[in-house]
Amino acid sequence: MTRAVSGLKVAAIVFVAAVLQATMLGSIDIGGGRPDLLLVAVVAIALARGTTVGAVAGFLGGLIFDLATFGTLGVTSLLLTLAGYWIGRYGETTGRGRAHAPLLSVLVMTVAYAVAAYVLHTMLDDTVSARVALFDALLAALVGNLLLAVPVHALVGRVLRPAERLERLPEVRLLG
């Protein structure tokens, strides 16, 4: 029951983030780029819940986003699945409980996401300018995502109660 409620909460967060990204944030242009609320939300969920939930949240968020924006189905899902998995892994291991983890995760994942998206769209024969995708838009997205990171992380942490958080791996087992 708790898992189901928890899953619904994650789905709701992802859904709201995807719809907001497709509508409100999609039309914002700050210095050639825009913040990616969906990516930041997936990163926050992955940090809070770990790899499996992070990957599933990324997949669902990407699917909703592609549906809402008439994008190529599977592209955003693939990118966000990998993002959710890697950040979840980071949260389960070294990032656990560290104050800078949300900012560091968003910083690294924004850059990695931009590079991966550029490569993927180029492979799919979409017209993409490397300068715009990897410099102009990336700088703006970095600033926007870092601004969103702390409040989104706090909000996601509040929605997902501490008891529901991270499926932690017992890296070190204690006896006694």
Place this chain on the structure above:
Amino acid sequence: MARNRPARVAVLGSSVQRSAQSSSSRTNPALRRRIVLGVLVLLSLVLVTLYFREPQDGSLHTMRSAGTTVLKPFQVGVDRVVQPFRDAYGYFSGLVSAKDDVRRLEAENRVLRQEATQSRFALERSRELQHLLDYVSSPLFPQGFEYVAAPVVAYPPSQFERRLVIGAGEANGILVGDPVVNDDGLVGKVTDTTTDEAQVTLLTDEKLAVGARDLDGEAVGIVRHGSAGQEALILDLVEKKYAVREEDRIVTSGTRSATLEAAFPQGITIGTVTFVGQNDTDPYKQIQIRPAVDFGSLHSLLVLVPKGERR
């Protein structure tokens, strides 16, 4: 400050044996998350592949349309909620950039105007030079002469002076007395030179006279400045016995006489007869000529330089 921890012993590096259940509980989550990741990645790749391969009316496209339809109300709702904020953002961001935009557009406009003017000037110049080249390569160009093309660099300083300056001089082989023409006809002659420039006295100057003949008749005479206007010419010293009609073409005769300082090559167009008259007191006809050259619009000229050794 000592931490208040319960007294527990870490098993890492110790000889404590792990139970089979604990080993299994560590392996399962790792395996599970890898399986989940693999499935999701595979699913994404399958979606991308199928989406690209199937036609527009395929099942995935239909599913996407259905999904979009389901999401549409949420999108519209969010869109309406955020629209005022978006408008406010657009308004203020527009205000911030408005001054910069105006400044940038004004600068751009200035540059474009200059470029347009330069382009038009270059085009006109190109047309003139093309006309001159056509003239040079035509049979009308006088035999025994070479040409020096030169731009007009200074126009008559006042309406009383009929001289201008061209941008070629002695260094280009130009000497005083050389005829100056353009593709329309005779312009004048060189009356002064420096190394790089030359002064050209126009045919409409009072001091200039040219031996001329009627191309459509037998009359010969001298063309010089007339009294009817600044750019009017007359064909003087034509005896009454010669028939001259209006619209007859007047060209240089190539002759030299006591009153003419220099000979112009024969056959260069001077103008067209506009009036022919005579009276009992004057032994010659009164003939007015409309010059072929527009003396108010001279930009590029040709100086005729005799071939061979100069004087």
